[in-house]
Amino acid sequence: MREKAILEIRNLVLRMSGRSILDDLSMGFARHRVHAVIGPNGAGKSTLACAIMGLSDYRRYEGSILFKGEPVDELPVDQRARRGMTMAWQEPARYEGLSVERFILSGAAKKSKETVREVLEQVGLDPARYGGRAVDKTLSGGERKRVELASILAMRPLLVIMDEPDSGIDMDALARIFDALEFLKANGSTVLLITHSVAVLERADHGFLMCDGKLICEGGVEKIRRYYANKCMPCDHPNEPHSDFGERAGDE
Amino acid sequence: MSDEHGEMIRRLYASIGEACVIEPNVAHVEVHGNRVLGLHLVDGLKVEADETDDGISARVRVEPGRVIETPVRICFGLLPERGVQRIKMDVDIAEGGRVAVLASCTFPNAVQILHTMDADIRVGKDAQYLYLERHVHGKSGGVTIVPKARVILEEGARFRTDFELIRGLVGDIDIDYHAVCGPRSVLEMAARVSGAGDDRIKIREEATLEGEAARGVLTTNVAVRERARAEIFNTLLATAPYARGHVDCKEIIQGEAQARATPIVDVRHPKAHVTHEAAIGSVDSKQLETLMAHGLTEEEATELIIEGLLSPSL
Numbered sequence: 279m280r281e282k283a284i285l286e287i288r289n290l291v292l293r294m295s296g297r298s299i300l301d302d303l304s305m306g307f308a309r310h311r312v313h314a315v316i317g318p319n320g321a322g323k324s325t326l327a328c329a330i331m332g333l334s335d336y337r338r339y340e341g342s343i344l345f346k347g348e349p350v351d352e353l354p355v356d357q358r359a360r361r362g363m364t365m366a367w368q369e370p371a372r373y374e375g376l377s378v379e380r381f382i383l384s385g386a387a388k389k390s391k392e393t394v395r396e397v398l399e400q401v402g403l404d405p406a407r408y409g410g411r412a413v414d415k416t417l418s419g420g421e422r423k424r425v426e427l428a429s430i431l432a433m434r435p436l437l438v439i440m441d442e443p444d445s446g447i448d449m450d451a452l453a454r455i456f457d458a459l460e461f462l463k464a465n466g467s468t469v470l471l472i473t474h475s476v477a478v479l480e481r482a483d484h485g486f487l488m489c490d491g492k493l494i495c496e497g498g499v500e501k502i503r504r505y506y507a508n509k510c511m512p513c514d515h516p517n518e519p520h521s522d523f524g525e526r527a528g529d530e
Numbered sequence: 531m532s533d534e535h536g537e538m539i540r541r542l543y544a545s546i547g548e549a550c551v552i553e554p555n556v557a558h559v560e561v562h563g564n565r566v567l568g569l570h571l572v573d574g575l576k577v578e579a580d581e582t583d584d585g586i587s588a589r590v591r592v593e594p595g596r597v598i599e600t601p602v603r604i605c606f607g608l609l610p611e612r613g614v615q616r617i618k619m620d621v622d623i624a625e626g627g628r629v630a631v632l633a634s635c636t637f638p639n640a641v642q643i644l645h646t647m648d649a650d651i652r653v654g655k656d657a658q659y660l661y662l663e664r665h666v667h668g669k670s671g672g673v674t675i676v677p678k679a680r681v682i683l684e685e686g687a688r689f690r691t692d693f694e695l696i697r698g699l700v701g702d703i704d705i706d707y708h709a710v711c712g713p714r715s716v717l718e719m720a721a722r723v724s725g726a727g728d729d730r731i732k733i734r735e736e737a738t739l740e741g742e743a744a745r746g747v748l749t750t751n752v753a754v755r756e757r758a759r760a761e762i763f764n765t766l767l768a769t770a771p772y773a774r775g776h777v778d779c780k781e782i783i784q785g786e787a788q789a790r791a792t793p794i795v796d797v798r799h800p801k802a803h804v805t806h807e808a809a810i811g812s813v814d815s816k817q818l819e820t821l822m823a824h825g826l827t828e829e830e831a832t833e834l835i836i837e838g839l840l841s842p843s844l
Binding site for chain 1: 815842
């Protein structure tokens with residue numbers, strides 16, 4: 279897989295307040311596939327997403343992140359984005375006075391009203407009703423998540439990191455998000471899902487299981503689902519898997 | 531209208547980026563310095579304007595029950611570099627009357643200009659008054675703006691005012707608005723100002739919700755950069771049952787700019803409820819990095835966030 283990887287993580291270590299949040303992670307993400315990183319709360323999944331995207335509090339890591347074969351460790355968020363990666367937050371930001379249309383067009387590959395209409399329809403939002411609204415507290419969390427996803431669809435990115443795409447949304451919105459995943463994949467994007475939900479994991483082609491900042495195992499979704507469901511959740515210390523967990527993870 | 535006046539009106543509108551084309555059904559008033567250049571009225575609206583030594587004194591009245599369908603256009607300004615313009619306004623929206631006013635104040639070449647507005651506004655029972663004031667200043671910041679208004683809202687009245695100064699340097703501005711709100715009345719008072727250079731911004735918005743079920747929202751959004759200073763004083767006093775109010779102040783600061791907000795919420799009836807929210811600081815990092823993840827540079831993202839903060843309510 280690693281020859282075709284669009285994104286590679288090499289020996290990534292990130293310490294915050296003296297604690298290792300990411301502990302010697304090495305991972306490869308093949309192009310044009312949907313990957314999921316699953317794990318319990320505190321596993322370091324969102325930290326990994328933030329480090330990949332280069333967010334300001336997450337750039338002091340050791341190791342290396344390669345995107346399209348080139349290290350991006352020295353690049354800030356915007357330069358990583360211009361190379362083709364982007365991210366959808368677990369809790370999208372709110373912007374007073376900034377319209378949905380302006381927000382979507384801010385990073386759109388093709389800046390036109392038609393683009394806005396298309397991507398809003400793809401996420402199940404009526405363009406006439408939503409285009410002029412502000413991306414602020416008058417939108418529900420689920421609506422903001424859909425707007426953010428619409429903005430990502432408009433970007434036509436090579437890599438999309440989606441942090442907990444199912445958090446705070448209803449079933450209809452989740453179905454729309456899953457449809458969008460398929461669209462992204464069909465249009466050549468690679469998707470990295472950060473999740474603790476088996477339902478989201480099952481949408482992926484390939485999975486990684488993280489716990490306590492470490493990579494526990496990777497492989498097919500069924501393998502990851504089985505280990506996550508049967509071994510990880512009942513763990514007495516969710517962030518410290520049983521000592522034999524790594525060995526078991528090698529079994530398929 | 532003389533050719534001279536017509537040309538001056540054209541230049542006033544040109545300075546705010548508009549063509550001087552106003553439909554006959556739109557009431558409009560244009561004032562340059564102390565000269566009333568244009569005055570066109572529609573049924574139900576009365577305006578009397580007297581020229582004074584350094585400005586005008588105007589009385590505006592909407593007759594009872596009359597609805598002015600199309601917003602009234604007002605343009606105040608001074609095109610020279612120096613001068614004084616003092617505007618005195620008495621506004622009376624009689625019972626059941628409705629009007630919206632879009633006022634532009636333009637000082638595009640100001641080096642040393644003083645513009646004052648002293649308004650007494652009465653919005654009668656069940657009447658509505660919407661007043662949007664947009665300022666366009668030049669790049670030198672040589673202008674002092676002192677708008678003051680005393681507003682009385684009678685039972686069931688609605689008054690919304692929106693002050694915008696986001697084009698050109700502010701100079702010095704000292705806004706002082708005070709409103710008294712009767713039963714079931716609704717007040718919305720908003721100011722949006724962008725300061726830079728050595729601008730000085732002082733905004734004082736006060737309202738008293740003294741009628742039962744009166745409602746009021748005071749909103750101030752300010753962005754200051756470089757060495758600009760902003761001081762915001764928002765006071766909402768509720769003395770009546772079921773009065774509801776909210777004070778909202780957001781200020782973004784950059785560079786060496788400084789901002790201070792003093793929201794005062796004073797509730798003197800157990801069945802009244804008033805809330806406040808104030809935030810001052812640099813641009814929120816999550817907002818910033820979300821837009822940067824769209825490929826915008828930090829500067830572009832900051833501009834977009836500030837543009838949103840200072841835009842009219844959507």
